[in-house]
Amino acid sequence: MSRATCPPPKSSWSPKAVPWTNEPMNATQPSAAARLLTAGAVRAHCGEVAREVMAGRSPHFAWHEDRLPAVAAYVVDVIRERYPDLRVPVHSRWRHFEAAGVDRWGALVARHDLAGPGHAEERARAAIDLVIPSVLLDAGAGAAWKFREGDRTLSRSEGLAVASLDLFASGKLSSDARAPLRSDAPALEALRAEDIARAFQVTPQNPLVGLQGRAALLSRLGQLMSVQPGYFGKPARLGHLLDYWKERASGGRIAAEDILATLLQALGPMWPARTVLDGVALGDCWPHPAAAGGFVPFHKLTQWLAYSLLEPLAEGGLEVTGLDALTGLPEYRNGGLLLDLGLVQAKDPAFHERPLQVGEPAVVEWRALTVVGLDRLAPLVRDALGLEAAAFPLARMLEGGTWAAGRKIAAERRAGGTPPVNVASDGTVF
Known part of the structure; x- marks a missing residue:
C-alpha cells in the first residue's frame, strides 16, 4: 500500500529536504x-472533483452551467480586441518579456552576437537558460x-519577467x-x-511575496542539475535540455507530454516537500477526498514552463506536438475569471475575504474547477472564432484569451485589479 504524508501548507522547507534520484521515474518509483x-x-483528478461540485455535493462551490456561454463570449471579445487577425501566439513567458512592446530578448542576443540563423541552436540553449529560472520566479509578486x-514601471507578471531578464543578462546565473x-x-x-532582492529592486517599501522561497527554489535547482548529467550535461547547464530532447525526438518532433514528463522528473525533487507519496515529493499536488487516491495534482508552474519552452525548442529545430495534452493553468487569472463571471460561485462569502492556504479543500x-472550466470553454470559444482545435489549441486560448480576460474583469471589479481570492504564497505554487 502506498504511504502518503501531507505536511501543513505553512511548514518550513530546507533546500536539501527531499532526496533526489538520477534514475528514470518508471524504474525506481x-x-x-x-x-x-x-x-x-x-x-x-480535477474532473473527479468537478463532478462532485456539479452534482451539488460540495460545501464550498456551486457550478452554474448556464453561465458558460457568457464567459465564452467575454473571452472571445478579449481575443478579438487583442488579436483582431486571430493570429494568437501560445501562452508563454515570452509574451511578458515583450512588455510594452519592447523586444528585450532580441536586443540582448544581438549585443552578444547570437543573432542570425548561424546561432540558432546556441540562441535556443540561452533561451532555455533564461526561461526556466524566469518561470520559477513567476509566482505572484503581490x-x-x-x-x-x-521611466517605465512594471508590476506583476510583466515586472517579474523583465526583472528576471535583467538578472539573467547581468551574468549572475552563470x-x-x-x-x-x-x-x-x-x-x-x-x-x-539577497541576490534576487537586489535584482528585483526589493525594499521594505517594495516587498516581493515569497522572496526566500524563490531563492531556495533556484538554489535547489542548481543542486539537482549537478547530480543529473543525463539531463543537464557536464558542465551542468539548463540549456543542455535542448540536446537531451533532440536526442529523443523522432523526425524533429517531440510530444508535449514528453516535455512535461522530463520536467516533472528532472525538476520534481526541487519543489518543497508538501505532499510526499512513498518518498516522492509530488510538488503542486494536494489532498482532496473526491479524487481517486485522495490527491489532486496541478503542476501549474511546471506546465507553464512546458508552454514557455515551445518557442526556444522551435528555435532549436524541434516541433512540439500534442499541445492539448497539457491542461489550462489553475491560477489567479484563469480561476478568477470563472469566479468573477459567475460560472463558479463560492458558497461562503468569506472565501473572497480571508487569506487562504493553498492546500485547503x-x-x-477552485483550482480543479478552473482546469475543467477551461476545457469546457475551449470548444465554445473556437466555434465563435470559426477555428478548429488544431489551429487554436488550448495554449492559444489561454494567451488570447482567458488569462487576459481574467485580468480585465478583475480590473473592472476591484481597485488595483486584484484577483477575487487571496491565497498565501511562498512563491512556489502561483
Missing part, C-alpha cells in the same frame, strides 16, 4: 506516484511590488564570466535571497 506526475492525472525600467548568457549549476546553487476545489 511506485506507480501511484508516477501516475500523479502527468498532465493526464491533472485532467482526470500587489505592492513594482519594477522600474528607466559561473563563467566569458559566457554570461547561461544558467549553470554552480551559479544557481550559490544564488541567495476550497482552494484545491
